[in-house]
Amino acid sequence: MKIDIHTHVMLEKKHMSPAVRASTDSLWGEGSMDCPCEWHWEKTARETDRTVVFGSRFQAAGMMVDDEYVANYVAQHPETLIGFMSIDPTLDGANEIERKCHDLNLKGIKTSPFYCNCALDDPRFEIIFSTAERLGLPIMLHQGPAFPQTCFTKYADPKPLEEIALRHPKLNIIIAHMGYPWEYEILHIVRRYPNLFVDISAMIQQPWDFYNKLIMYHEWHCLDHVLLGSDFPFGTWKETYNGLMNVNYMAEGTHLPQIPEKDLLRIAERDTIDLLGIDT
Ligand SMILES: [Zn+2]
Numbered sequence: 001m002k003i004d005i006h007t008h009v010m011l012e013k014k015h016m017s018p019a020v021r022a023s024t025d026s027l028w029g030e031g032s033m034d035c036p037c038e039w040h041w042e043k044t045a046r047e048t049d050r051t052v053v054f055g056s057r058f059q060a061a062g063m064m065v066d067d068e069y070v071a072n073y074v075a076q077h078p079e080t081l082i083g084f085m086s087i088d089p090t091l092d093g094a095n096e097i098e099r100k101c102h103d104l105n106l107k108g109i110k111t112s113p114f115y116c117n118c119a120l121d122d123p124r125f126e127i128i129f130s131t132a133e134r135l136g137l138p139i140m141l142h143q144g145p146a147f148p149q150t151c152f153t154k155y156a157d158p159k160p161l162e163e164i165a166l167r168h169p170k171l172n173i174i175i176a177h178m179g180y181p182w183e184y185e186i187l188h189i190v191r192r193y194p195n196l197f198v199d200i201s202a203m204i205q206q207p208w209d210f211y212n213k214l215i216m217y218h219e220w221h222c223l224d225h226v227l228l229g230s231d232f233p234f235g236t237w238k239e240t241y242n243g244l245m246n247v248n249y250m251a252e253g254t255h256l257p258q259i260p261e262k263d264l265l266r267i268a269e270r271d272t273i274d275l276l277g278i279d280t
Contacts, residue, residue: 002048003272004237006140006176006201006229008033009040009053009073010065017062023147035233037073044236045080050273050280051237052108052229054140057086058115061148071104082278084108084140088116089124094131101135107278112142113155120160129164133171138276140199141173144180158182158189165193172276174227176201178213191222197276200267201231204243211250218259227272241268 012021012034024033045051053074055065067085074083085100087109100106109132113120132139145153158179165173174197179186190196203210217223230240245268248258273280 001050001269001271002237002241003228003270004044004048004051004230004232004240005174005227005272005276006199007040007044007051007053007232007237008035008056009037009070010035010055010063011069015055015063015065015069017064019150020062020148023149027147033233037069037076040073040232041077044230044232044238045077048080048237050082051080052082052084052140054084054110055086056110056115058088058112059091060117060151061112061115061146062150063115063148067100067104067106071100071106074105082107082273082280084110087111087128089118089122089128090116093124093127097128097131097135097137101137107280108138108140108276110140110142113157114145114151114153115142115148117151117155119155119157120164129168129171133168136170136277136279138172138174138278140176142176143186144177144182158186161186161189161196162193165189165196169195171195172197174199174229174276176229177231178203178226183213184216187216187220187222190225191220197225197227199227199229200240200244201229202234204235204240207243207247208250210243211247214247214259215257218263219257223259223263223267226267227270227275228268244268 055070056063057065070083074081083106085106172195178198230237245264251258
């Protein structure tokens with residue numbers, strides 16, 4: 001199946017603070033984060049069977065995409081799009097999750113210890129995990145550092161994930177970007193818990209790094225925990241699919257190991273919606 005588990009919609013000028021826009025402009029160029037719904041549909045979502053889409057509403061990061069914007073877009077293409085809500089544990093609790101689940105028909109949660117300056121073992125996060133498990137909502141975690149200068153890596157330590165996975169066995173958690181920059185540590189956490197996954201979003205842009213990470217998952221027999229996500233607008237589903245299927249070109253003509261094509265295909269065409277138990 002053609003499934004993308006990680007895409008964004010956002011209007012830069014409306015949803016991002018001037019400070020955070022200045023930092024993304026300097027890293028990737030002006031307008032790099034602008035991804036209106038129509039463009040999202042035309043460039044990537046319409047090519048897929050299912051695309052998960054979210055905004056980002058994280059106060060410390062200066063990103064305030066309202067979930068009504070996401071829900072209205074999803075309602076235009078309900079056969080393809082699946083909306084996730086943004087939850088900031090410093091602002092939101094169980095009531096807000098229930099409201100967005102029932103009133104906006106959102107099917108999962110995007111959150112982040114880094115973007116929210118809130119550690120995973122903070123009691124406010126525990127409310128999010130237990131509510132998500134009770135409602136059957138998967139959680140996508142943006143774990144590691146990104147552009148905002150006002151968010152701090154000290155909050156993003158992944159070690160609490162072990163106890164969270166054990167305490168909430170019915171809660172499926174996807175760690176974005178293969179757990180960057182704690183890839184090795186996160187691999188050795190993820191491989192022990194059937195309810196933990198990583199996605200490959202925004203990895204094809206660093207082909208050598210991506211190749212090494214996938215080899216690591218291959219050698220540790222953990223590829224069944226790897227999901228396809230593009231991180232649109234940083235890549236489309238198609239570009240991500242092709243980048244994944246071509247990852248072995250790094251090793252061609254060398255003695256370096258390669259990932260069997262059948263294993264790559266399993267990641268590329270996995271029915272992630274069924275795997276995560278998302279109620280469509
Ligand atoms: Zn993302």
